[in-house]
Amino acid sequence: xxxxxxxxxxxxxxxxxxxxxxxxxxxxxxxxxxxxxxxxxxxxxxxxxxxxxxxxxxxxxxxxxxxxxxxxxxxxxxxxxxxxxxxxxxxxxxxxxxxxxxxxxxxxxxxxxxxxxxxxxxxxxxxxxxxxxxxxxxxxxxxxxxxxxxxxxxxxxxxxxxxxxxxxxxxxxxx
Numbered sequence: 257x258x259x260x261x262x263x264x265x266x267x268x269x270x271x272x273x274x275x276x277x278x279x280x281x282x283x284x285x286x287x288x289x290x291x292x293x294x295x296x297x298x299x300x301x302x303x304x305x306x307x308x309x310x311x312x313x314x315x316x317x318x319x320x321x322x323x324x325x326x327x328x329x330x331x332x333x334x335x336x337x338x339x340x341x342x343x344x345x346x347x348x349x350x351x352x353x354x355x356x357x358x359x360x361x362x363x364x365x366x367x368x369x370x371x372x373x374x375x376x377x378x379x380x381x382x383x384x385x386x387x388x389x390x391x392x393x394x395x396x397x398x399x400x401x402x403x404x405x406x407x408x409x410x411x412x413x414x415x416x417x418x419x420x421x422x423x424x425x426x427x428x429x430x431x
Contacts, residue, residue, distance in 0.1 A: 302366055304346040304376060307383040314378040315426035318418050322377050323406070323426040330406040330430050332414060333381055333388075337402065343372060346379035406430060 312324040312331065320336035335343075347370035357363045370376070381388075381403075391401035394409040404410060411427050 300351050302349050302351050302364065304348050304379055305383070306346075306379050310378065310382040312378070312382055312385065314374050314381075315429070316420070316422040317374050317377055318420060318423060319372070321418075322374075322381070323414075323423065324378075324381065325426075325429065330411075330427065332397070332404045332406050332410060333377070334397075334402050334404075335377060335380070337400075340372070343376050343380050344370065346383070347371060347373075347376040 312326045314322055315325055315330075316323040321332060321334045324331045324333060349370045350367040351364050352367050353365045354362050355365070385403060388403040389401040390403050391397070391399065392405040393407040394413055397404055397410050397413065406414070406427070408430070411430050414423065415427060
């Protein structure tokens, strides 16, 4: 079966489902189409490096630090002291141009504009946590360690520093 025939078949089935009210009436029917723009990959974006294993899950990002969870424990990662260039390979970046490299391949010029978003911070941490200064609690926080297991005193310090609902919600998970 050709791809166009398959797409047409899917469209027809979705339209039938809409007519039978099998889909939620609040949903837009076109959101389910395979050729919807939200379902397409952006060929102009180079995905950042993602580590094979990601044991830490990001819960909150303040723009200078983040809260992660692993195995029911919470961790505070203060990344503002780390050179921003170290995060670049983990960020999604726009491909500005593609030129032949003279050896049969291509060189991509990537935009210098990228975001320090949750994915970038999470990918960096999960790839580099073993190289960070690791500590536990408020004393190690005050000594300037970058990656800390959160205890109750450190939780209170973080809450006094960041008046943010996502930070509060993340820290509520502390057992």
